[in-house]
Amino acid sequence: MKAQFINELDQAFINAKKRHRAAIMPFLTMGYPEENLSLRLLQTLSDNGADIIEVGIPYSDPLADGPVIQASSQAALERGMTPEKTFEILTGYADSECTASLVIMTYYNILLQMGLEHFVEKCRFVGVRGVVVPDLPLEESKTLKVLLDNAHIHLIHFVAPNLSDERIKKIAQSASGFIYLISVTGVTGQRQNVPDNVASLCARIRQYTDTPIALGFGIGHAEQVSQAAKNVDGVIVGSALIKQISEPESAIDNAAVFLREISAYE
Numbered sequence: 001m002k003a004q005f006i007n008e009l010d011q012a013f014i015n016a017k018k019r020h021r022a023a024i025m026p027f028l029t030m031g032y033p034e035e036n037l038s039l040r041l042l043q044t045l046s047d048n049g050a051d052i053i054e055v056g057i058p059y060s061d062p063l064a065d066g067p068v069i070q071a072s073s074q075a076a077l078e079r080g081m082t083p084e085k086t087f088e089i090l091t092g093y094a095d096s097e098c099t100a101s102l103v104i105m106t107y108y109n110i111l112l113q114m115g116l117e118h119f120v121e122k123c124r125f126v127g128v129r130g131v132v133v134p135d136l137p138l139e140e141s142k143t144l145k146v147l148l149d150n151a152h153i154h155l156i157h158f159v160a161p162n163l164s165d166e167r168i169k170k171i172a173q174s175a176s177g178f179i180y181l182i183s184v185t186g187v188t189g190q191r192q193n194v195p196d197n198v199a200s201l202c203a204r205i206r207q208y209t210d211t212p213i214a215l216g217f218g219i220g221h222a223e224q225v226s227q228a229a230k231n232v233d234g235v236i237v238g239s240a241l242i243k244q245i246s247e248p249e250s251a252i253d254n255a256a257v258f259l260r261e262i263s264a265y266e
């Protein structure tokens with residue numbers, strides 16, 4: 001079933017498409033490298049070419065994360081980052097003039113600890129437009145999906161290269177916002193090339209849905225963004241950005257330069 005609502009996340013993909021560009025979606029761990037930089041980092045990403053920002057709420061047992069993202073979550077947690085503080089930062093972002101739409105990425109335990117209703121209410125309050133929960137299987141996402149639907153927030157699903165057509169169909173049919181296409185199985189982190197199978201995977205997905213497809217895992221420079229943009233509607237960049245911002249003194253400047261670079265892909 002198609003989503004019954006349109007929000008700024010859909011609009012971000014529509015706008016990018018109009019400009020014949022892929023939507024640029026950096027991933028940022030909240031509280032990394034320091035809590036007091038997170039708001040400025042979000043603003044810097046938005047001001048330098050991000051169309052959408054994937055906001056990571058750090059979790060202690062991040063199964064799907066690669067080493068770089070994991071280390072950033074660990075560091076943020078050690079310095080006292082919490083979901084509540086994340087939402088405080090996002091409240092600041094909502095009050096700013098920034099235009100990039102926010103998508104939250106975190107693990108199901110965080111949601112359960114907060115309480116699903118409370119979590120969704122917080123998301124609604126700060127204007128989050130999508131939620132990604134990598135350890136929540138489609139079959140178990142019904143309750144969350146209903147709550148998010150009512151708040152006009154998209155629940156994002158993943159497609160991985162090893163899925164059957166039947167499975168892809170099922171995911172595509174309940175897709176909302178965008179489909180997160182994992183370019184390679186395994187954990188996140190940088191790789192050399194965008195795999196050749198992306199075009200055929202996209203074709204398989206598009207048999208069943210016209211929901212935008214965003215590619216993530218291993219994309220770290222403009223050249224790869226440009227390769228990916230030939231086939232997909234959005235590009236997610238995590239580890240490569242996190243590496244750029246490890247030093248608090250240079251984090252803001254590096255983030256700005258890096259975002260300008262990847263969003264100016266040819």
Ligand SMILES: O=P(O)(O)OC[C@@H](O)[C@@H](O)c1c[nH]c2ccccc12
Pocket residue numbers: 027054056064065066069105134188189190216217218219220236237238239240
């Ligand atoms: O870091 P990469 O390879 O650029 O990939 C993005 C990815 O890190 C980000 O979307 C993400 C962070 N944690 C995750 C957990 C599961 C899936 C995706 C993620």
